[in-house]
Amino acid sequence: MTQSDFLIPTHTSQRWWHSRSVRRFARHRLAMFGLVMIIVLVLACVFGPWLLPFDDLYIDLRGRFSPPFTGYHFFGTDPLGRDIAARLFMAGRISLLVGFAAMVISTVFGTVLGIAAGFFGGRIGTVLMRFVDAMLSFPNIFLLLAMAAFIKPSPIMITLIIAATSWMEIARIVEAEVRSLRERDFVVAARMLGLSNSHIMFRELLPNAIGPIIVAATLTVARAILLEAYVSFLGYGIQPPLPSWGNMLNGAQQYLDSAPWLAIVPGAAITLAVTSFNFIGDGLRDALDARSDML
Amino acid sequence: MLRYLLGRFWQSLVLLLLVSVIGFAVLNLAPGGPLSQFTLTPGMTQADLDRIASQMGLDRPLPVQYIDWLAHLLRGDWGRSYRDGRPVLDIIWEHLVATLLLMGVSTAIAILVGSWIGVLGALRRYSIFDYAATVGAMVALSIPTFWFGLIAIYIFSLRLRWLPAGNMYTIGDGSLGDYAIHLIMPSVVLALVNIAVWSRYMRTATLDVISQDFVRTARAKGLSSRRVLLRHILGNALLPMITLLGLQLPTILGGALVTETVFTWPGMGRLFLDSLGYSDYPVVMGLLMMSAVLVLVGNLAADLTVAFVDPRIRLS
Numbered sequence: 001m002t003q004s005d006f007l008i009p010t011h012t013s014q015r016w017w018h019s020r021s022v023r024r025f026a027r028h029r030l031a032m033f034g035l036v037m038i039i040v041l042v043l044a045c046v047f048g049p050w051l052l053p054f055d056d057l058y059i060d061l062r063g064r065f066s067p068p069f070t071g072y073h074f075f076g077t078d079p080l081g082r083d084i085a086a087r088l089f090m091a092g093r094i095s096l097l098v099g100f101a102a103m104v105i106s107t108v109f110g111t112v113l114g115i116a117a118g119f120f121g122g123r124i125g126t127v128l129m130r131f132v133d134a135m136l137s138f139p140n141i142f143l144l145l146a147m148a149a150f151i152k153p154s155p156i157m158i159t160l161i162i163a164a165t166s167w168m169e170i171a172r173i174v175e176a177e178v179r180s181l182r183e184r185d186f187v188v189a190a191r192m193l194g195l196s197n198s199h200i201m202f203r204e205l206l207p208n209a210i211g212p213i214i215v216a217a218t219l220t221v222a223r224a225i226l227l228e229a230y231v232s233f234l235g236y237g238i239q240p241p242l243p244s245w246g247n248m249l250n251g252a253q254q255y256l257d258s259a260p261w262l263a264i265v266p267g268a269a270i271t272l273a274v275t276s277f278n279f280i281g282d283g284l285r286d287a288l289d290a291r292s293d294m295l
Numbered sequence: 296m297l298r299y300l301l302g303r304f305w306q307s308l309v310l311l312l313l314v315s316v317i318g319f320a321v322l323n324l325a326p327g328g329p330l331s332q333f334t335l336t337p338g339m340t341q342a343d344l345d346r347i348a349s350q351m352g353l354d355r356p357l358p359v360q361y362i363d364w365l366a367h368l369l370r371g372d373w374g375r376s377y378r379d380g381r382p383v384l385d386i387i388w389e390h391l392v393a394t395l396l397l398m399g400v401s402t403a404i405a406i407l408v409g410s411w412i413g414v415l416g417a418l419r420r421y422s423i424f425d426y427a428a429t430v431g432a433m434v435a436l437s438i439p440t441f442w443f444g445l446i447a448i449y450i451f452s453l454r455l456r457w458l459p460a461g462n463m464y465t466i467g468d469g470s471l472g473d474y475a476i477h478l479i480m481p482s483v484v485l486a487l488v489n490i491a492v493w494s495r496y497m498r499t500a501t502l503d504v505i506s507q508d509f510v511r512t513a514r515a516k517g518l519s520s521r522r523v524l525l526r527h528i529l530g531n532a533l534l535p536m537i538t539l540l541g542l543q544l545p546t547i548l549g550g551a552l553v554t555e556t557v558f559t560w561p562g563m564g565r566l567f568l569d570s571l572g573y574s575d576y577p578v579v580m581g582l583l584m585m586s587a588v589l590v591l592v593g594n595l596a597a598d599l600t601v602a603f604v605d606p607r608i609r610l611s
Contacts, residue, residue: 137545249442274439
């Protein structure tokens with residue numbers, strides 16, 4: 001019952017950071033590496049643009065295609081002579097924010113749907129889960145592009161669309177968890193006390209299913225950042241001049257021979273961020289004893 | 296057995312119906328809709344748009360449009376492309392083979408390499424190799440496919456000049472070797488994610504099998520460790536992987552879309568993006584449906600294969 005240890009300390013004197021789960025997480029080297037990398041990335045994206053001498057939108061055609069470390073252009077400049085480091089940090093703000101917001105929305109939606117399907121079961125549960133199955137039958141990039149192509153792509157719309165195509169795994173995980181908890185004694189006891197359905201679902205069942213949800217949510221951030229990168233790379237996501245890690249790579253292929261840094265730098269940032277979230281997710285899975293089929 | 300087959304088939308049909316509703320809803324509820332292609336024409340008035348809408352049957356209630364569309368779909372009439380007026384199914388058919396070729400070769404690579412890494416990791420649990428494979432798999436899962444493709448093109452085509460940077464064949468040279476050379480990079484790039492997934496699951500599956508009694512019995516009988524590995528361990532560990540293959544299909548298909556874009560591979564993914572660019576609704580719709588059909592058929596095939604291959608499963 002390590003999951004409930006994590007949330008409801010059995011001894012009031014025990015602080016949450018002394019709990020076994022936290023200690024196990026702190027010992028997980030990859031997870032700590034991931035956590036440090038994310039903190040560094042977030043700090044760089046928040047403060048980086050202030051520290052650099054260039055604005056991310058400042059165009060300098062004389063200085064276009066400068067290779068990395070030309071003057072103060074640490075990562076070089078792009079085809080319009082804009083500083084890539086400045087764009088990278090501004091893009092990071094957007095990409096990380098989109099990834100995080102999409103995770104919050106899809107986690108809340110997936111959790112509510114999963115709890116409802118698992119708790120009520122029967123016909124409601126079947127219908128809801130068949131809907132989940134049907135959504136999962138589409139390769140999510142196809143669905144994402146089909147939605148993104150016909151709307152006006154603003155960061156908020158992209159976030160909503162990514163959330164709309166990535167809540168299904170969480171719903172499945174929560175449904176399975178709740179279905180296995182539904183007949184347990186504490187739920188039966190809560191029913192006998194005459195507690196309302198919503199109280200049982202959100203106050204009794206939800207805290208007991210929180211471990212797998214946290215793990216899945218972490219992995220969803222990683223996936224959402226990747227999805228944003230895919231759609232923006234293909235030209236249907238965040239639109240320039242607003243930078244995102246994906247759209248910085250958008251025109252990079254045609255300059256691959258002469259200016260490979262255009263492709264290398266933003267891709268490395270995406271990989272670093274996504275790897276870090278995946279490491280954290282792995283550490284949480286071990287720390288919370290939460291098995292999950294999401295990789 | 297027959298009952299299970301029918302049940303499974305029935306389930307897939309219901310799912311397919313749901314899929315068609317979702318696909319239809321996504322494209323028709325989007326602002327703009329199929330009419331958006333005409334709104335940019337200079338001098339187009341609302342009256343003209345209304346007339347076109349009624350010609351195309353777009354002024355009818357959505358459920359009616361859906362039923363009509365579904366009825367045509369079932370009869371094999373998937374509509375005609377707005378771009379060149381050809382039947383959608385013909386166009387998709389032409390691009391399907393290229394995608395299936397890419398997916399097939401890439402999946403074969405992923406299974407071979409992934410199984411090898413997974414089994415080796417399980418046999419030498421907690422070794423440096425096992426640890427490196429675990430971390431490597433997580434990193435591989437985090438690399439955007441298109442970026443990996445770009446890096447591969449940069450290294451192997453632009454710098455080393457070993458492999459072509461894109462396309463399916465050199466114009467004027469349709470030999471088998473030419474196809475093969477063009478296939479190497481895209482299929483390996485597409486395989487990366489699946490090698491990672493496959494190796495993780497294979498490691499778990501192998502660990503499950505290794506500790507079973509029949510493996511100990513086989514060893515106790517004095518069978519060579521090679522034979523135990525190949526017949527007893529691999530044979531049983533690969534069984535659950537068939538289901539995994541079915542479950543991975545959406546990911547592989549989605550990855551194929553991105554890979555095809557980077558390597559200008561003339562498959563369904565490129566067709567999808569081209570059609571999006573032209574707001575070619577019927578083709579986009581057809582591809583969306585075709586991708587879901589492929590996934591559902593793949594899953595059904597995987598489940599049936601497991602049922603036939605695994606004698607422990609007596610389904611009735």
